[in-house]
Amino acid sequence: MKILFASAPGYGLTLPLIPVVWAARAAGHEVLLATTAEIAEVSARAGLPVADVFPGRDIWTDLLATVKDGAAPDPDEPEEYRLARRHQGPFGLFTAAMTAGTIEAGRAFGADLVVYPSDHGAGPLAAAALGAPALEVGNRISWSARDTSWRTEHNDFLGGELVALMREKLGIGDAPPNVIARIDPRAPSMGGLRADEEHVDERDGAPWWPMQFVPYNGGSVLPEWVLRKPDRPRVAVTLGTVVPAMTGVSSLKVVLDALGGMDVEVVLAAGTADLSELGEFPENVRSVGYLPLSVFLPGCSAIVHHGGSGTTAAPLFYGVPQLVLPSFADNPMSAERVVERGVGLSHDPSTVDVATVRKLVSRLLEEESFRRAAEEVLREMRGQPSPAEVVARAVAVLR
Incomplete structure (x- = not known):
């Protein structure tokens, strides 16, 4: 056929x-x-x-x-x-x-x-x-x-x-x-x-x-660190491909400043976006450019993202709790579904600050309910x- x-x-x-x-x-x-x-x-x-x-x-x-x-x-x-x-x-x-x-x-x-x-x-x-x-x-x-x-x-x-x-x-x-x-x-x-x-x-x-749903984000030769179990919780951060082109990357500043003060390993996947305005990254931030989410999400304990549909669905496939800072289009609807199902949290990106990001990410890492809910959805998807x-x-x- x-x-x-x-x-x-x-x-x-x-x-x-x-x-x-x-x-x-x-x-x-x-x-x-x-x-x-x-x-x-x-x-x-x-x-x-x-x-x-x-x-x-x-x-x-x-x-x-x-x-x-x-x-x-x-x-x-x-x-x-x-x-x-x-x-x-x-x-x-x-x-x-x-x-x-x-x-x-x-x-x-x-x-x-x-x-x-x-x-x-x-x-x-x-x-x-x-x-x-x-x-x-x-x-x-x-x-x-x-x-x-x-x-x-x-x-x-x-x-x-x-x-x-x-x-x-x-x-x-x-x-x-x-x-x-x-x-x-x-x-x-x-x-x-x-x-x-x-x-x-x-x-x-x-x-x-x-x-x-089977995530596909592209292929990659795996960096050595991807296959190693991290010494501390690994947190992914991404804005997808559309948000940087539409509104820039300034919203990442608050997120990186917040995570920089936490005992976590941060993987920033920002594609080809110009990050020069963000200045020097905290020591625990690894900027990887365009690295497919499916490459490193399995080793993550949480993800912070903009609410794109594919970016919301991929963590579900791996049972990873998520913090959604929704941008536009269907992003707020994705955030609503994440919160309603208990697989993550959400906050208005225009009012979020460093203390709030730290509090929300800490909840995802420490409260077992988010991980349990994400794993329940994972089992549903696999069935x-x-x-x-x-x-x-x-x-x-x-x-």
Whole structure:
């Protein structure tokens, strides 16, 4: 079977999909990932065949300019771009820019199935255009199979003025995609489905299936210290990839000053962000640049982060308590789920101070309830169907 995977060009949007692509390839299916910008190369380094569906222009840079700077409209840009900026926010830009190329790649590939994450509008449009069945994969810890209100609150990827224009411009017609199932990778106690549970989507009758979240953050040659058990509690600190690009790294100053005064080993994973404004780090801080979380999280006792969906889900896979200082987008919703489940704590980053960070991290390290709750969620996740099982289930439906 030829399976086209379509995803938007963001780390947090594409990386959760890669274990599913691997599962399909390992089962003997031909796969192709349709994406663009920096993520095209990132995905290729993950061993995947990739089609760059919007070459020649960096849509991720366009997105950052729109959200961060309120970039003035280009009078020569296509109408769908203007509609996307006006009505559908950042994800609309991906729909406007990537749909035509995704359809073209899928047609040339001869796709028998189209798989896409829940927030990528080019996926269902491509499936409809190709007349191929679709499999939608949820990729956010804060969104539940049972609550689809986020679609109207954030983006309606199947309707609206932009989608209507894209359908007309590309000759797709009015037919909806044939969604054979939607995948929920959340633990049951965090809004997801039990391994033996199935939920029917009220919009179109498609079933929701549970799936174990498997973190993928890239590969790495392991530093020697990673495999050693730390002499004192190891605490991870990260802001992901979007927050530094949008708001800078100044919020790290309070966190590092707080942890610098504690008897812990700190691993700061800040990617390629410029950290010069932070000055000299405390002696117990190890700055590692871009080191995949999955490389060193197993040895951590806690993590402090911004609330990105993938960054929230990865510690759950390893049973690590977390402190969330939520930034924007769905970050506050991720923080709410962490606190509600008892796997961590949260605080408004705009009002947090050194004493508060120390108090909250100390609680995570000393109060056994957070570790117990995180380990309970870990056991739930390990009991859910693997990506390989879900791919096999989808293929069986189509045969």
